[in-house]
Amino acid sequence: MTARALMEAAVAAREKAYAPYSGFKVGAALLGKSGKVYTGCNVENAAYTPTNCAERTAVFKAVSEGEREFEAIAIVGGKGELLSPLCAPCGVCRQVLTEFVGKDFKVLLGTPEKITETTLDALLPLSFGKNNLE
Numbered sequence: 608m609t610a611r612a613l614m615e616a617a618v619a620a621r622e623k624a625y626a627p628y629s630g631f632k633v634g635a636a637l638l639g640k641s642g643k644v645y646t647g648c649n650v651e652n653a654a655y656t657p658t659n660c661a662e663r664t665a666v667f668k669a670v671s672e673g674e675r676e677f678e679a680i681a682i683v684g685g686k687g688e689l690l691s692p693l694c695a696p697c698g699v700c701r702q703v704l705t706e707f708v709g710k711d712f713k714v715l716l717g718t719p720e721k722i723t724e725t726t727l728d729a730l731l732p733l734s735f736g737k738n739n740l741e
């Protein structure tokens with residue numbers, strides 16, 4: 608699967624965002640090592656804190672369906688109908704992703720037309736992981 612196709616899957620997932628409070632809609636597409644793509648959107652809540660981000664929706668969907676190894680994630684976001692030039696994942700989502708991914712995991716940000724590729728290692732250096740519990 609190309610980077611652009613994964614970004615386009617994130618754009619399609621963003622259409623499903625439930626964001627009546629912030630108006631900021633996010634879509635994510637997580638590529639499993641099996642080749643399957645798990646999409647997610649943000650799901651807000653009137654009590655605010657139960658809100659789930661798009662990235663975590665995708666991770667939880669994947670893990671709950673039995674996939675635990677991933678190649679890449681594409682993330683897009685923006686207010687209303689507009690796509691921001693770049694929507695970075697929040698700290699909580701970085702921490703959730705770090706549980707399941709290796710050093711080669713790619714993070715694709717931006718838009719399908721202008722993709723910025725980075726790694727989780729770059730976004731969350733010196734992260735706390737399972738090795739810290741040994």
Ligand code: THU
Pocket residue numbers: 626629631632633648649650651658659660661662695696697700
């Ligand atoms: N949001 C995400 O879905 N992913 C992120 O990484 C950043 C923030 C959502 C949460 C909330 O519904 C809205 O964007 C505004 O913060």
